[in-house]
Amino acid sequence: MALKITVIGTGYLGATHAAAMAELGFEVMGLDVVPEKIDKLRRGEVPMYEPGLEELLRRHVAGIEGSTGRLRFTMDWAELGEFGDIHFICVNTPQRHGEYACDMSYVDSAIASLAPHLKGPALVVGKSTVPVGSADRLAAYLAEHAPAGADAELAWNPEFLREGFAVQDTLHPDRIVVGVRSERSEKLLREVYSTPVEEGSPFVVTDFPTAELVKTSANSFLATKISFINAMAELCEATGGDVAKLAEAIGHDDRIGRKFLRAGIGFGGGCLPKDIRAFMARAGELGADQALTFLREIDSINMRQRGRMVELTRQALGGGAFLGKRVAVLGATFKPDSDDVRDSPALNVAGQIHLQGGQVTVYDPKGMENARSLFPTLGYAGSALEAVRGAHVVLHLTEWQEFRELDPAELGEVVADRLVLDGRNALDPEAWRRAGWRYRAMGRPGA
Ligand code: UDX
Secondary structure, X not given: OOOXXXXXXXXHHHHHXXXXXXXXXXXXXXXXXXXXXXXXXXXXXXXXXXXXXXXXXXXXXXXXXXXXXXXXXXXXXXXXXXXXXXXXXXXXXXXXXXXXXXXXXXXXXHHHHHHHHOOOOOEEEEOOOOOOOHHHHHHHHHHHHOOHHHOOEEEEOOOOOOOOOHHHHHHOOOOEEEEOOOHHHHHHHHHHOHHHHHOOOOEEEEOHHHHHHHHHHHHHHHHHHHHHHHHHHHHHHXXXXXXXXXXXHHHOOOOOOOOOOOOOOOOOOOOHHHHHHHHHHXXXXXXXXXXXXXXXXXXXXXXXXXXXXXXXXXXXXXXOOOOOOEEEEEOOOOOOOOOOOOOOHHHHHXXXXXXXXXXXXXXXXXXHHXXXXXXXXXXXXXXXXXXXXXXXXXXXXXXXXXXXXXXXXXXXXXXXXXXXXXXXXXXXXXXXXXXXXXXXXXXXXXX
């Protein structure tokens, strides 16, 4: 009999995972505790912007014309427990307010709500990013609270999807990592992932702590690469070097690699910043904080870039206060191809300049609604051209393709002063200079 899969939590991770599981041929039921989310998903609407996800969802959600009907949504734990053989926990683990540690309350309450409804044999699989040691604790909880006949087991299967590439990363992952305690769990997870494994995704079987650590260490490594290149950008600025050339040159060494070496205003979003902080907090609890003191520096280099961008803007405008200066900001999301503005470096820079008296106008292709609700006092425009009109300086802060394709000559017609600062090192300096702009970027010699 074909496996039936449930997905608990239908945010970024859960909505994508549920649709991907249906795409792989399984019968899937998703659960969320927020009724509006469930209503939207039942209509085949995605609660956030993610390329390809809506199409994938609509292909499978029951009740949508022409769909396979393999994907359903519920808010009822009993229905979910009755339905599923394998239950994926995909709820979020945000940073605790005012602390570094991560908030496990959504994971804990998902397991607590699910446990009494499990029917045997059941496998509960954690996908959320959690502090190492959580799986151990949750397995003990399940053993105590699942019905005796449910024969419930836990496994840990971290998720590495990137926003903007969520569908591709879920259907064709770089690797699948499973932390298991029994052959039965491993066998079931091999069955779930048989298609991507046949297509070449490596399948790494390990214990609980290693599976949990793979996720946090991968994110720490990525954050380290970005802060490393941003530190080099500071050195380039101090010496007249060019960080873009430097990144290209060191990236040719296979051991270093070219990816994640784009200098600029640094990393943000719902994952990297909070994951490295939660990792440090957990190391402290384990008495291993010295091993991760370097992450404190990674975090502080990262946060410093936002202030450096503000200073670069101030200097480029001739120094002094921002009062009376019109500043166009291109980009609000923490990265392109997403509408996510959580801990967005772009909005942080825009907000700082606004607080210092600058008249800021923001445009973003997909993040306007979220940006407006987070920073209602900033100015907003309906297009890049409109944002730029009359500006004394243009800041490029999120590297959308739309901004790469802008015509600098056309924009040059509507500005007070042709001055562009590239906070993402992603525009073509020569094209902008040819159109009469002063182009400056972080870590590069400027005009
Ligand atoms: C990240 C991890 O990549 C992913 O594997 C994990 O599952 C979740 O966290 P995501 O948050 O979607 O994914 O974004 P990512 O593509 O990693 O970018 C993070 C931030 O780093 C963005 O703000 C991006 O602009 C910035 N970045 C990325 C740089 O500043 N320079 C780079 O070279 C690359």
